Amino acid sequence: MMNSIYSDKKILIIGGTGTIGKHLVKELLLHNPKVIRIFSRDEHKQFEMQQEMGDFRNIRFLIGDVRDEKRVLRAMEDIDFIFHLAAMKHVPACEYNPFEAVKTNVIGTQNVIQSAVAAGVKRVLFTSTDKAIAPTNTYGATKLTAERLISAAEYQKGPKQTIFSSVRFGNVMGSRGSVIPLFKKQILEQRKVTVTNKDMIRYMMTPKQAISLMLKANEMAVGGEVFVLKMPIIRLTDIVEVMIEEITKKFNIIDQIDIEEIGIRPGEKMYEELMTEDEARIALETKEMYIIGSPYNSYRDYPNTRNGTVQKPELSGDEIIDKELLREWILTEKLLD
Numbered sequence: 001m002m003n004s005i006y007s008d009k010k011i012l013i014i015g016g017t018g019t020i021g022k023h024l025v026k027e028l029l030l031h032n033p034k035v036i037r038i039f040s041r042d043e044h045k046q047f048e049m050q051q052e053m054g055d056f057r058n059i060r061f062l063i064g065d066v067r068d069e070k071r072v073l074r075a076m077e078d079i080d081f082i083f084h085l086a087a088m089k090h091v092p093a094c095e096y097n098p099f100e101a102v103k104t105n106v107i108g109t110q111n112v113i114q115s116a117v118a119a120g121v122k123r124v125l126f127t128s129t130d131k132a133i134a135p136t137n138t139y140g141a142t143k144l145t146a147e148r149l150i151s152a153a154e155y156q157k158g159p160k161q162t163i164f165s166s167v168r169f170g171n172v173m174g175s176r177g178s179v180i181p182l183f184k185k186q187i188l189e190q191r192k193v194t195v196t197n198k199d200m201i202r203y204m205m206t207p208k209q210a211i212s213l214m215l216k217a218n219e220m221a222v223g224g225e226v227f228v229l230k231m232p233i234i235r236l237t238d239i240v241e242v243m244i245e246e247i248t249k250k251f252n253i254i255d256q257i258d259i260e261e262i263g264i265r266p267g268e269k270m271y272e273e274l275m276t277e278d279e280a281r282i283a284l285e286t287k288e289m290y291i292i293g294s295p296y297n298s299y300r301d302y303p304n305t306r307n308g309t310v311q312k313p314e315l316s317g318d319e320i321i322d323k324e325l326l327r328e329w330i331l332t333e334k335l336l337d
Helices: 019-029 043-052 069-075 091-096 098-119 138-156 179-190 207-220 236-250 277-282 323-332
Strands: 010-014 035-040 059-063 081-084 123-129 163-169 192-195 201-205 226-229 233-235 258-261 289-292
Touching (some): 019 207, 035 043, 035 069, 069 098, 081 098, 081 207, 098 123, 123 207, 138 163, 179 192, 207 226, 207 289, 236 323, 277 289
Parallel strands (some): 010 081, 163 226, 192 258
Antiparallel strands (some): 226 289
16 A cells, blocks of 8 residues: 555545546555545446445445535535546537536536535546537537636635646547447447548547546646646557457457448547647646646646746647557557456
């Protein structure tokens, strides 16, 4: 067990039964927390997680919806740190049910903010997305609004000491609803892969990378900032080729695997962005992330920056990772199991 700011602390993970939530729980358990409360509305996923982690005596499971402010407040009783992961995140589902996305992603986030202030929580970290930049879909628009709510909470909280911050990252490899489990299922069951557009590129990172940077951002936060995690760019066509090669080898499939291009879905972009040009002008940089600071806190407050200073980011240096490194990540993280 390691000592850290999470040691002997009470932690609430909202949306903790998702892919990121599970990885976060496993990592936080290494820090010897007093208790981890997992708050979500899916009883079946909670049951599965209880079966998987039944040996740990410091994990609690609470059924509840982030839309229910009273239940959220109750879950925060005596809590030190909150990780807010709950969201409606599937782009087509948000497009066809836009106000449901507003209720979960926007109103739900405001419920978290108000409850955290009322409960005297020390830190709240909100997980956002690169789709919040110049959003072309409901999901991105609601996440951008939630980011703004988190940053604005800095001056709404009055004398309370709660530190609010956000992390912004792209697609996490192997997460529920992402392309890797989808492609695996299609290859095994249909002997084909459907892609929206082969030329599409995406920011992606492994679950381990995402969790590590989330925890670092939470420790660095002084309030109101958005931490933009540096992420590699991956070609969709490279993922398809690696998945076909590795799945056919792993399961001894000799059939031809077809690739069917189906076109971009409503609200999707060909290319995502990490920051707007205006954000890039004011952003600070560390080795692993950019920091878009809150106007309500000074950059001088940031601890643990590289050499005591940070550089402004140069976004033009983004590079697409090669196919073999992508293959190594997928196999190392055991995303095909």
